[in-house]
Amino acid sequence: MKALICIGHVPDTTSKIRFTDNDTKFDTTDIQYIIGPYEELGLTRLLDIKDAGTDLHITAINVGKEETEATLRKALAMGADEAVRVNADATDAFFVAKQIAEVFKTGGYDFIVTGKESIDYNGGQVDGMIAEILGLPSVTGATKFEIEGNGAKMEREIDGGKEVVVASFPFVTSAGKDFAKEPRIPGMRGIMAARRKTLDVKEPVAQVLKTNVSKHFLPESKPACKLVSPDNVEELVRLLHEEAKII
Amino acid sequence: MAILVYTENFDGKFKKSTYELISYGKEIAKVENSEVVAVTIGTVDAGVLNELSKYGASKIISVKNAELNDFSSQAHASAIVQAAKKVNADVVIFANNPNGKAISSRVAVKMDAGLVPAAVGIPSSLAPFTVRKKAFSGKAFADMVITSDVKVLTLTQNSFKVIEAPVTAVLEDFNAEISADMFGAKPVEVVKTTGKLSVTDAEILVSGGRGLKGPENWGMVEEMAEILGAATCCSRPVTDLDWRPHHEHVGQTGKVVAPNLYIAIGISGAVQHLAGVNGSKVMVVINTDKDAPFFESANYGIVGDAFDVVPKLNAAFKKFKAGN
Numbered sequence A: 001m002k003a004l005i006c007i008g009h010v011p012d013t014t015s016k017i018r019f020t021d022n023d024t025k026f027d028t029t030d031i032q033y034i035i036g037p038y039e040e041l042g043l044t045r046l047l048d049i050k051d052a053g054t055d056l057h058i059t060a061i062n063v064g065k066e067e068t069e070a071t072l073r074k075a076l077a078m079g080a081d082e083a084v085r086v087n088a089d090a091t092d093a094f095f096v097a098k099q100i101a102e103v104f105k106t107g108g109y110d111f112i113v114t115g116k117e118s119i120d121y122n123g124g125q126v127d128g129m130i131a132e133i134l135g136l137p138s139v140t141g142a143t144k145f146e147i148e149g150n151g152a153k154m155e156r157e158i159d160g161g162k163e164v165v166v167a168s169f170p171f172v173t174s175a176g177k178d179f180a181k182e183p184r185i186p187g188m189r190g191i192m193a194a195r196r197k198t199l200d201v202k203e204p205v206a207q208v209l210k211t212n213v214s215k216h217f218l219p220e221s222k223p224a225c226k227l228v229s230p231d232n233v234e235e236l237v238r239l240l241h242e243e244a245k246i247i
Numbered sequence B: 001m002a003i004l005v006y007t008e009n010f011d012g013k014f015k016k017s018t019y020e021l022i023s024y025g026k027e028i029a030k031v032e033n034s035e036v037v038a039v040t041i042g043t044v045d046a047g048v049l050n051e052l053s054k055y056g057a058s059k060i061i062s063v064k065n066a067e068l069n070d071f072s073s074q075a076h077a078s079a080i081v082q083a084a085k086k087v088n089a090d091v092v093i094f095a096n097n098p099n100g101k102a103i104s105s106r107v108a109v110k111m112d113a114g115l116v117p118a119a120v121g122i123p124s125s126l127a128p129f130t131v132r133k134k135a136f137s138g139k140a141f142a143d144m145v146i147t148s149d150v151k152v153l154t155l156t157q158n159s160f161k162v163i164e165a166p167v168t169a170v171l172e173d174f175n176a177e178i179s180a181d182m183f184g185a186k187p188v189e190v191v192k193t194t195g196k197l198s199v200t201d202a203e204i205l206v207s208g209g210r211g212l213k214g215p216e217n218w219g220m221v222e223e224m225a226e227i228l229g230a231a232t233c234c235s236r237p238v239t240d241l242d243w244r245p246h247h248e249h250v251g252q253t254g255k256v257v258a259p260n261l262y263i264a265i266g267i268s269g270a271v272q273h274l275a276g277v278n279g280s281k282v283m284v285v286i287n288t289d290k291d292a293p294f295f296e297s298a299n300y301g302i303v304g305d306a307f308d309v310v311p312k313l314n315a316a317f318k319k320f321k322a323g324n
C-alpha cells in the first residue's frame, strides 16, 4: 500500500506574528517552522499502522521552496519512507492542490492524507480541492482512521455529532484531532536515517492563482482586563449586563 | 447574477447560523444589485423553507434527490454547482462548519473559483473582490483578494448578525443529476449528540480547566451553564485526562468557537487554548494566579479560588435572572 501525506511548513504555534512589506508579507525573522500539527497526527497514525505490521509505504510531500526541506526532513526522521518537494511558493490553496494531485497521478498511491487545516492561513481547503481535481471521494476532518479491507474506515465530526464513513482506495482524507493521540517525536536513529532517504525535487505544473493576500492586520489590542474582587461578584454580573450588554 | 447560499438543514430545521448566512449574502447582494438564492438539500417543510425569505432570500431551491440523504461531499457539491449554474451565481456562500468546509473546496474547483474560508466580515470591495479572514490561529487577520469570476466563501459563525429583510420568495424543487460513482465515501453510521446545546451553537460558553482538580468538581460549572443557558466546554488536558468528553475540547486542536461570552474557570490561557477562543466577543477569567496569561486577553477577571468564587457567582447570576 502507498500513502501520500501532505506536509505543511508552518510557523511554530507560539510564534510572535509580525508582517513586513507594508503588511503584505509574513515576517519570517526569528520564526521556527514546524510540520502542521494536524498532518503531524496524520503521519503519526500512518506510522502506527505500519509498525503494527501493515505493508505501507509513506511518501511525504510539500509544495514549497528550498527553505521547507528541513520540515520535510523532519517527516522523514519521524519515519516517512521518502519525500517529494514541488519547487514553488505555496500562496494559493488551489495551486497547492493542483501540484499534489499531479504527483499523485504518477506515483501509484492508494490514498492521500492532509491535515484538517493549516495553522497559518487556516484554510482547510486543500484536501477537498485535491479530491475534486482527481475525482476522488474524500473524508474531511477524520478523527479515527483504520485500514479495512481494500480501503479505510474513518470517523469524522459533524455539526451535532459524528459520522462513521467507509471508503475504498483511492481516496483523500484530512486528519483532525484524535487521528492519533500524541505526535511522534523523531529519535536520534530516525534523524540519522532521514539523511539517507530520498528527497525528490519536482518542478510545478502551471496553474493560475485565484487568490492573494492584499494586507495583514493584527487584532486591535483589547483594553486591559477589568478586575473584580472575589468578594463582590455581583459587580461582575452588573458589568456583564450594563457595560458589556451580554447577559 | 445571484448570490447562492447553501442552507444546510439539520433534521429538517435551520439554525441561527443559517440565517446569519442569508443576511450576509443579502448584504453583498445589495451592493452588487443582485438577489439571494438559497439552496437546500433534503426534505424541509415549506413553512420552514419560507423562514429564509424573512432575511432576504427571494428564491429557495430545494434539492430533493433521495440519494442525497446520505452525506457525500462529492454529490452535494455537484448538486450545489448545478443550482449555482442555473441561477448564474457569481458568489457561493457556505457555513464554516464541517460539511460546509468539505463541500466548498469542491465547489471552488468545479467552478474554477477562488475560495476564502472562514471569512469574518462582508467584502470591503467587490472589484477587486476583497474579504477579511482570520489567520495564524486568530492571532492576525488577512485581507484576501479573489481574482476568479466566481467567488466561494465560508463564513465564520457568529461573525455577522441576523438582519430581518423580508421578501416574498419563489420556492422551486430541483432534481439534480447525481450518479452512483459520487458515493465513494459512504457514511455507515451517524451518531448524534442529542439533547444538549452544542459547543459551536451556544452563545455563552462556560469552560473549565485543570484548575478544577477533577471531574467531580464540574457540578458548579454545569450549574452556571444551566443558569445562563450556556454550553460547557474545557481545555485540552481536561479531555486528555478523561474528565470531560472529547467534543467539549476547545482550542487550536479542538473546536474553534466564537460565542458572545466565554467564561474560563481554572484555565491558564496558553496560546493554543486562546487560539480556539479569542474570537469570543467578551471573555471572563476566574483564576487564583493573577499572572495567568488569560488575564491579558480577558475583558473581565476575578483573581480568586474557583471553589469560592463560582458558587457565589452562580447565586448572583441566579438572582439576576430571577429579576429580569
Ligand SMILES: Cc1cc2nc3c(=O)[nH]c(=O)nc-3n(C[C@H](O)[C@H](O)[C@H](O)COP(=O)(O)OP(=O)(O)OC[C@H]3O[C@@H](n4cnc5c(N)ncnc54)[C@H](O)[C@@H]3O)c2cc1C
Pocket: A013, A037, B208, B209, B210, B211, B212, B234, B235, B236, B237, B238, B249, B250, B251, B252, B253, B254, B265, B266, B267, B268, B269, B270, B271, B272, B273, B276, B286, B287, B288, B289, B292, B304, B305, B306, B307
Ligand atoms: C500543539 C499543541 C496544541 C494544543 N492544543 C490545545 C487546545 O486545543 N486546547 C487547549 O486547551 N490546550 C491545548 N494545548 C495545551 C496548552 O498548551 C496548555 O497546556 C493547556 O491549555 C493548559 O490547560 P489548563 O489551562 O486547563 O491547565 P493548566 O495550564 O494546568 O492551568 C490551570 C490553571 O488553573 C489555575 N487554578 C488552579 N487552581 C485553581 C482554583 N482553585 N481556582 C481557580 N483557578 C485555579 C492555575 O492558576 C492555572 O492557571 C496544546 C498544546 C500544544 C503543544
Ligand SMILES: Nc1ncnc2c1ncn2[C@@H]1O[C@H](COP(=O)(O)O)[C@@H](O)[C@H]1O
Pocket: A006, A007, A008, A009, A036, A038, A039, A061, A062, A063, A064, A090, A093, A096, A113, A114, A115, A116, A117, A118, A119, A121, A122, A123, A124, A125, A126, A127
Ligand atoms: N504547501 C503545502 N505543501 C503540502 N501540503 C500542504 C501545503 N499547504 C497545505 N497543505 C496540506 O493541506 C492541509 C490543509 O491546508 P489548508 O487548506 O491550507 O488549511 C494542511 O494541513 C497540509 O496537510
